[in-house]
Amino acid sequence: MYTNIELYINTVNVELIELQNISKSFGEIEVLKSISASFYPGKTNLIIGASGSGKTTLTKCIVGLTEPSNGNVLFSGEDFHTMKFKQKKTVRKEIGFLFQGSALFDSMTVEENITFTLSMFSNMTKEEQLDRANFCLQRTNLENVNRLYPAELSGGMKKRVAISRAIAMNPKYLFCDEPNSGLDPQTSAVIDNLIKEITEEYQMTTLVITHDMNSVIEIGDNIIFIYNGEKWWEGGRDEILKTDNQEVVDFVYASKFMKALRK
Amino acid sequence: MQLEVYIIKRYLFRGIFTCTTIMNLFYHIGRYFILLGRAFLKPEKFSIYWKRTIFEMSNLGLGSLGIASIIAFFMGAVIVIQTASNIDSAWIPDYTIGFTARQSIILEFSPTILALILAGKIGSSVASEIGTMRVTEQIDALEIMGVNSASYLITPKIIAAVVINPMLVIISMFLSLTGGWLAGVMNGSVSTYTYIHGIQYDFDSFSIVYALIKTMFFAFAMTSIPAYHGYYTSGGALEVGKSSTKGVVYSSVCILILNYILTQLMLS
Numbered sequence: 001m002y003t004n005i006e007l008y009i010n011t012v013n014v015e016l017i018e019l020q021n022i023s024k025s026f027g028e029i030e031v032l033k034s035i036s037a038s039f040y041p042g043k044t045n046l047i048i049g050a051s052g053s054g055k056t057t058l059t060k061c062i063v064g065l066t067e068p069s070n071g072n073v074l075f076s077g078e079d080f081h082t083m084k085f086k087q088k089k090t091v092r093k094e095i096g097f098l099f100q101g102s103a104l105f106d107s108m109t110v111e112e113n114i115t116f117t118l119s120m121f122s123n124m125t126k127e128e129q130l131d132r133a134n135f136c137l138q139r140t141n142l143e144n145v146n147r148l149y150p151a152e153l154s155g156g157m158k159k160r161v162a163i164s165r166a167i168a169m170n171p172k173y174l175f176c177d178e179p180n181s182g183l184d185p186q187t188s189a190v191i192d193n194l195i196k197e198i199t200e201e202y203q204m205t206t207l208v209i210t211h212d213m214n215s216v217i218e219i220g221d222n223i224i225f226i227y228n229g230e231k232w233w234e235g236g237r238d239e240i241l242k243t244d245n246q247e248v249v250d251f252v253y254a255s256k257f258m259k260a261l262r263k
Numbered sequence: 264m265q266l267e268v269y270i271i272k273r274y275l276f277r278g279i280f281t282c283t284t285i286m287n288l289f290y291h292i293g294r295y296f297i298l299l300g301r302a303f304l305k306p307e308k309f310s311i312y313w314k315r316t317i318f319e320m321s322n323l324g325l326g327s328l329g330i331a332s333i334i335a336f337f338m339g340a341v342i343v344i345q346t347a348s349n350i351d352s353a354w355i356p357d358y359t360i361g362f363t364a365r366q367s368i369i370l371e372f373s374p375t376i377l378a379l380i381l382a383g384k385i386g387s388s389v390a391s392e393i394g395t396m397r398v399t400e401q402i403d404a405l406e407i408m409g410v411n412s413a414s415y416l417i418t419p420k421i422i423a424a425v426v427i428n429p430m431l432v433i434i435s436m437f438l439s440l441t442g443g444w445l446a447g448v449m450n451g452s453v454s455t456y457t458y459i460h461g462i463q464y465d466f467d468s469f470s471i472v473y474a475l476i477k478t479m480f481f482a483f484a485m486t487s488i489p490a491y492h493g494y495y496t497s498g499g500a501l502e503v504g505k506s507s508t509k510g511v512v513y514s515s516v517c518i519l520i521l522n523y524i525l526t527q528l529m530l531s
Contacts, residue, residue: 065406
């Protein structure tokens with residue numbers, strides 16, 4: 001007897017991420033409390049919640065940077081944390097990750113940052129790698145930055161280079177940790193649209209961690225609200241604006257702008 | 264009665280403190296060797312590791328050549344002046360100055376003192392570089408990409424230092440002896456002929472082998488220990504600074520302990 005998810009995986013070959021009762025404690029502090037969720041390809045899945053609610057810890061548990069205290073993380077039906085070292089490496093090569101602070105390699109130029117994984121894991125020639133880097137940079141609307149170092153770029157440019165690096169290997173899964181933090185509203189919108197476009201174009205399973213309500217409204221196909229380490233609410237971008245769940249309402253309509261919008 | 268209770272409490276606390284310190288020491292030693300185990304796993308792509316090793320040789324080796332040369336030259340000069348000023352007996356031949364300078368420089372000053380100085384320069388550079396990469400999530404980025412970050416960041420540095428430091432030591436030996444010769448000749452305490460006779464007198468080539476073997480061990484310690492401290496940095500800029508200091512201090516202590524053990528094993 002299949003569950004819905006198992007049936008979905010077995011009938012359609014999709015790159016799906018499934019969380020089963022993920023818990024994480026640091027000492028006596030329980031940061032995540034039995035979180036279960038599914039993230040589907042071609043959709044922009046958002047994890048939202050207040051600062052300190054456990055969003056980043058959850059993401060680290062999903063990509064294996066932190067071991068969950070309990071629960072399973074399934075990538076296309078395979079439990080990541082029980083995989084052998086080589087299998088984990090194979091899955092990781094299929095993951096693109098956009099860090100909050102971009103995490104570009106300081107000692108490398110933009111071009112070297114993007115071609116790094118290609119040179120490490122692919123059999124591409126140098127010319128092919130550079131072509132791919134140029135394609136990724138064009139896709140993120142960046143030009144003439146190939147030879148620059150990360151220190152010479154603005155915050156928005158760094159994010160776009162980080163997205164280029166993340167998509168260089170054609171990943172099946174894309175993770176974005178607060179992609180808009182520290183960016184102006186216009187650049188934030190550009191980054192949001194870019195994430196949405198590449199998700200749909202490459203049918204990636206994208207997971208965005210954010211507490212930016214503009215992102216929620218712009219790109220949130222599937223939204224999970226985390227409250228005190230628990231999955232408190234789940235729904236789409238239209239539903240979140242209409243929900244009467246008090247904690248979600250408090251979070252969504254915290255700013256004067258959103259309150260005015262509600263009225 | 265109160266005094267007895269106080270003394271018992273004091274010894275108890277001291278015992279607990281000692282146990283914690285020892286446990287802590289074993290914890291770090293264990294974690295250090297686990298990290299080394301990860302660092303020496305088969306690399307993802309040899310060509311990339313080769314390029315990084317060559318880069319680190321240039322960075323750690325050539326970057327230290329200037330300071331190593333200056334220190335070696337003046338160290339040799341001071342050794343000769345001090346030896347000459349302490350030999351005031353007519354029974355001790357003048358070539359003893361060259362002989363003493365050679366023995367001190369080859370056996371101890373070039374490998375050990377240079378290693379301690381390089382531990383400061385290379386150690387702080389390695390710990391702060393890796394520590395900064397840790398706190399800015401660059402190491403996490405490597406891990407998520409499927410790259411063995413320990414191997415990619417640490418192994419090239421260790422190999423580069425182990426290969427290049429013996430070369431630095433040989434250059435420093437030559438410069439120390441040259442500095443000693445110039446100082447001895449300039450202050451008139453020894454002639455060129457006598458000095459050269461002294462540095463050739465009763466020469467045993469094993470002392471060079473001994474110095475180079477020591478240097479390789481020191482090079483391993485001065486890169487791997489700061490790399491360990493940098494790799495496990497958590498926090499921000501302040502913690503990177505602390506890791507850098509710890510890396511230098513512990514690698515210097517380790518060099519001194521290794522120096523004693525290797526000398527005991529190879530010369531006694």
